Every structure is written in C-alpha cells, then in structure tokens.
Amino acid sequence: MKLTVGFIGAGNIAEAMISGLTKVDQSIQIRVTNHANTERLQQLAVRYNLLASNLNELVENSCVLIIAVKPKNVKDVLEQLKTFDLGGKLIISVAAGVPLKLFYKFLPGVAVIRAMPNTSTTVLHSMTGLVRGEDVTSEQAEMSEQIFSAVGKVLWIPEEKMNALTAISGSGPAYFYLFIESLIMAGVQLGLSEKEAEMLVLETSIGAGKMIAESEKSPGRLRKEVTSPNGTTYAAINIFMEEKLAETVVKAAKACALRSEEMEGEYSV
C-alpha cells in the first residue's frame, strides 16, 4: 500500500523532512499545507514535486498527518482536525514542548506519536526521538519508524525523556553551528580571509564528524590523539577548560530542557 503523508505546516522542519524523504523514497505520496503563505506552498510543490493542498484534501488523502507548526499554533490545528473523521489515521507531532495529553484532549482516542527530529533529515542524518501514544497500533508505530529511519536514526523513548532528548539532538545542530561560526570568526581574526576560514572550518568539521562516525575510538580518545603534550592544541584546550566550556554546554542544554518542560506546562491545556 502506498504511504500517504500530509504535512500540516510548511516551514523549516517540514522542508527538512520532505527534502530527505524525497531523496530516498519516491513512492511516498506527500501533501503539504500551511496557514496563509501560498507562495511558499507552491515553492515546495515545485521543488520537491509534491501536492500543495488545503487541509480538507490533505486529511482525506493522507494516512499519516505530520503536525509541523509552531507549538503555539498546535491548538488551532487540533481545533480544525476535530471536525474530521480521523479513524485509522496516524498523527505525528514534531512540535517541541507539546505533550500527548493535549492531543487526547482535543481528539480523544486518536493515534498520536510525538516526534523530535532535527534538520539533518535533509542529509539523511537526523537523530529522531519517538514517543508512542496509547492508541497507536504496531503497524502505525512501524510506519512512523519507516518514515524517520529513512532520514536518519530513531530512538523510542518514554515521554518523560522528551525534554532531555530535545536539549541534545532536537536543538543540538544549532550548538554545533554556533561553534563552527565562532571558529570561522577566529580564523578571520587570525588573518585568514572569510573564504579561507570557512573552507578550513567546514572541512575540519566534516572530517571530525566522519571520525566520530567511522572510528571505533571515543570522542575523548580522538581529542587526546590531536593534543600533543604542551603543543599547540594543548594551548587551545587549556583555554576551553579554564573558560569552563563543558559547564557552559551543560548549562545551555539544561536551559533548553527547562524551556521544553515549561512549554509542556503552557501547552498541556
């Protein structure tokens, strides 16, 4: 049976998922709708050869509905979905900080999965956390795994771990990008051109990522192999230690998890 997926919301994460999915599985039929920006819908439709839809047409023709709107807009979408017969359909929400209980409140008995992918779905390297709602069948759970494992790796977790997962892998790509931006800035301050600094930093990040992925060694061991005693790397690492980089990273991730928890409070009713 052909997998039919409808994206409600056509922003960053919807496009990241669509661009990944259309790279690997041409057989999935994807529809997309948004709130008001028809130009954006047409752009996506042309770019990925999709069907730009209205909500009615999308719901009727999709077995999986992916809610990809900002958390504050989820209730509006659920209000609208209340008017449809959703029997047999699977809802997947990627909205950060929106708990399953909000879905049950608006759509009692609905099959819903809470997902937290990241934008690396685009390059098929997302790390996606999935929380299975009460009324999800095994077939629907497999279907969601099929969708997200096509664009990266999947980890099933209980809902209590969703805030932690969001703080690590959902928001995580932005932390790495910030580090990369900072290293490019450092290169320029050291006398490299912007273009040179960018090339050096980007290739170094790709290389380090591949080492992490492909070598058997831990990140700590790989770091030690670069760091000669009293050498150049050592001078830099000492500054990171003195400036408490590890503590800063932990503090930032905790702030992210806390915000996700606060949002769960805001969006649970």
Ligand SMILES: NC(=O)C1=CN([C@@H]2O[C@H](COP(=O)(O)OP(=O)(O)OC[C@H]3O[C@@H](n4cnc5c(N)ncnc54)[C@H](OP(=O)(O)O)[C@@H]3O)[C@@H](O)[C@H]2O)C=CC1
């Ligand atoms: N960006 C990321 O890295 C990640 C985001 N998420 C989650 O994904 C969700 C979307 O984030 P992101 O893609 O960045 O946000 P964007 O602002 O880029 O996109 C939001 C989309 O929602 C649409 N929208 C708003 N209200 C409605 C509505 N009532 N009906 C239909 N569509 C509507 C907007 O349409 P219009 O433009 O017409 O207003 C827009 O297309 C958030 O809940 C976020 O927490 C999860 C993981 C990662």
Ligand SMILES: O=C(O)[C@@H]1CCC=N1
């Ligand atoms: O910043 C946010 O709220 C969303 C959720 C995870 C990544 N971006």
